[in-house]
Amino acid sequence: MTATPTTEQATTADGPDTAPAVAQAEQHAADAEQTLAAMEERVRDGDEDVTPAQLAEARELGRFARLRAEAARRKAERATAKAAEQERARLTAKAVALVDQEADPATVATAYEQARTALAALVAAVTAHDNALHQAAHLLRQADAPPIIRYVPVQRGEHTFQEAEHAPASRTAPTVEHGNSAALSLSTGRARNTIGTGPTLATLLDETAHQHGVAMPAGETAFTAAPIGEHAHRHADRVRRFLDTATAQTPETTK
Known part of the structure; x- marks a missing residue:
């Protein structure tokens, strides 16, 4: 690809630099x-x-020299104006090309819908996981499964202490946390517990914000420094209008 010349390069290509002539x-x-x-x-x-006659000739030569100097200055001004106009045209064309090639609202709308679908699937997976653990823990408590943690006596010198340890657990003899917790164990020392849709989404958004430089408008609180609801309340209408407009556009109207 041929590089676009800068203003200085374009001026040189159009003709010799006019500064020495002036x-x-x-x-x-x-x-x-x-x-x-x-x-x-x-x-x-x-x-x-x-x-x-010599004085008259000297005056005429001086006047002619001043006219030539003025002509050189005007030529330089025209060259500068032409170079400036060419630079404006180049920058304008580059800006329009960026809009056409990389600022397609329909692309953003499509990615938004894909992300929403993916997040919905994530929420559904976490919900199913957590519900299953809650139900399983309830069943195990009904089956009088022993607790995950048990206390055994340990002799140290003249004193005996009760020390916590993971109770033996297997798939045929699971252990379960008693109370309202959904924690259970199908293998000694390895507890299974719920994760929660909120903590999962919060962690995902925080990781995304730090890894990809999620930015808020100038002067506003950083994305990870304020509640999601606050950001959404402030910007949801504008984002929705953008997405609705982008989705309604046809290929012809996006050109």
Whole structure:
């Protein structure tokens, strides 16, 4: 792919740099003015070798040199204006290309729906997992399954202590946490417990925010520093309008 030239490169490609030409023309004009001033001073000093024709010629040369200097400046200004216009056109075209290629609202709307579907599946999986554990723990308590943790006497010197340990557990003789907990064990030392849809979603969003640089509008509280409900209350209407508009657009209207 050919790189787009910068303003400096574009100016050089269009023609030679006009700055030296302007400086040279201005120097010629200054030299002509100095020559005329010197001749006039010679006349004031009584030098009879300076003729009126020479003075007239020097004045005309000075005027011509000033005109050439003005012409060089105007040419430089036109070149600068042309280069600036070309740069504006280049930046405008680049901005439009970015919008066309990478700012497609329909793409965002599609990804949003895919993410919502995936999150719904995650919530459903966690809910099914937790419900199953709650029901299983209830059944095991009805079956008088022993608790996950038991206390055994341990002799240390002259004293006996009750020390907690995992009770033996297997798939045919599980253990269960008594009370309202859904914790249970099908293998000694390995407890199964609920995870919760809220903690799961919160952890997922926090990981996403840190790994992918989730940003809030300038001046607002960071995504992970305020309740999700607060962010949603502030932005849900705008996001919904964006998604509704993006979903309603056809390929022709997105061009």
